[in-house]
Amino acid sequence: MGGTPVLAPSVQELAKQGITEVPEQYLQPNQDPILVSNTTSLPQLPIIDFDKLLCEDVTELEKLHHASKEWGFFQLINHGVNSSLIENVKIGVEEFFNLPMEEKKKFWQTREELQGFGQVYVALEEEKLRWGDMFFVKTFPLDMRHPNLIPCIPQPFRDELDSYSLQLKKLCFKIIEFMTKALKTKPNELLNLFENGDQSIRINYYPPCPKPEQVIGLNSHSDGTALTILLQVNEIQGLQIRKDGNWIPINPISDAFVVNVGDMFEIMSNGIYRSIEHRATVNSEKERISVAAFHNPQAGINLGPAPTLVTPQTPALFKTIPLQDYVDGYLSSKIKGKSYLDFVRIQNEIQE
Numbered sequence: 001m002g003g004t005p006v007l008a009p010s011v012q013e014l015a016k017q018g019i020t021e022v023p024e025q026y027l028q029p030n031q032d033p034i035l036v037s038n039t040t041s042l043p044q045l046p047i048i049d050f051d052k053l054l055c056e057d058v059t060e061l062e063k064l065h066h067a068s069k070e071w072g073f074f075q076l077i078n079h080g081v082n083s084s085l086i087e088n089v090k091i092g093v094e095e096f097f098n099l100p101m102e103e104k105k106k107f108w109q110t111r112e113e114l115q116g117f118g119q120v121y122v123a124l125e126e127e128k129l130r131w132g133d134m135f136f137v138k139t140f141p142l143d144m145r146h147p148n149l150i151p152c153i154p155q156p157f158r159d160e161l162d163s164y165s166l167q168l169k170k171l172c173f174k175i176i177e178f179m180t181k182a183l184k185t186k187p188n189e190l191l192n193l194f195e196n197g198d199q200s201i202r203i204n205y206y207p208p209c210p211k212p213e214q215v216i217g218l219n220s221h222s223d224g225t226a227l228t229i230l231l232q233v234n235e236i237q238g239l240q241i242r243k244d245g246n247w248i249p250i251n252p253i254s255d256a257f258v259v260n261v262g263d264m265f266e267i268m269s270n271g272i273y274r275s276i277e278h279r280a281t282v283n284s285e286k287e288r289i290s291v292a293a294f295h296n297p298q299a300g301i302n303l304g305p306a307p308t309l310v311t312p313q314t315p316a317l318f319k320t321i322p323l324q325d326y327v328d329g330y331l332s333s334k335i336k337g338k339s340y341l342d343f344v345r346i347q348n349e350i351q352e
């Protein structure tokens with residue numbers, strides 16, 4: 001869609017200036033209230049124990065199935081990713097965002113290159129900006145790595161990010177393996193598509209805001225990718241997911257990842273697993289930082305429901321299209337709500 005991409009200034013720098021009012025371009029006039037009252041009565045996000053899945057615990061596999069189906073989101077504990085690596089990544093992320101602006105500028109987005117520091121893609125000049133900075137990089141396949149990004153990150157964070165991305169890629173593969181087991185697809189029908197899958201990482205940095213209810217860290221969206229593994233770096237609440245009309249806050253649990261199904265996996269599971277809308281709110285006290293690792297199947301595949309999940313009783317809910325067509329279409333549509341998933345949804349009962 002049209003519009004010149006806007007190169008956004010750093011919100012982190014803006015917040016440091018001690019402002020008391022929110023500049024106009026960040027004001028979000030009509031958003032759902034951020035503060036959810038009576039949170040204790042809201043349902044709690046399921047917690048999945050990865051260790052139990054590895055031990056072939058049938059009840060845990062059922063829990064995974066239920067969580068992916070009913071919530072599209074869960075917290076993953078005992079995931080096996082080295083805890084000292086996670087601690088080092090957390091420290092590294094904070095130091096990276098606290099580098100002097102002259103250093104960070106070397107990694108800034110350009111009109112041609114949306115990787116690096118900046119904002120989530122802003123499609124239109126008049127679009128409101130989010131109250132957050134990000135650092136976005138493609139991490140896998142290795143030959144997709146931009147020569148001026150990861151290789152130029154100061155040590156030790158460069159190596160830590162490198163190990164982290166590899167460990168998360170392996171973890172993602174295992175989670176998908178368990179999901180395909182739970183979905184009862186043919187062995188490897190979906191899993192093979194992730195063997196050389198791609199991964200990108202987005203570090204989100206939401207500074208404190210004097211009027212948090214007037215801004216949004218990240219607008220309501222569903223992830224366009226297949227599976228997201230999110231690390232809440234400093235255990236500050238802010239992530240909310242939409243469930244049954246409520247915004248449910250996700251309480252950070254130390255040492256847990258928040259895992260969510262993205263649009264692509266909703267398609268592959270023929271709508272059994274759900275890609276749910278979520279958003280990031282901010283607060284007036286302290287910055288919030290998260291690291292999202294997005295995983296996709298490998299380039300060149302056709303994206304559509306797994307054949308075994310398409311039956312006369314459960315006809316295909318989505319079209320099968322080349323992955324690249326899906327990605328191009330997604331990027332050119334606005335990253336808001338679930339609009340692009342609807343584009344590939346089969347509207348009537350007739351199968352292709």
Ligand SMILES: O=C(O)CCC(=O)C(=O)O
Binds near residue numbers: 280
């Ligand atoms: O910061 C968060 O917790 C949410 C991040 C997110 O949804 C994303 O990066 O897609």
Ligand SMILES: [Fe+2]
Binds near residue numbers: 221222223278
């Ligand atoms: Fe997201």
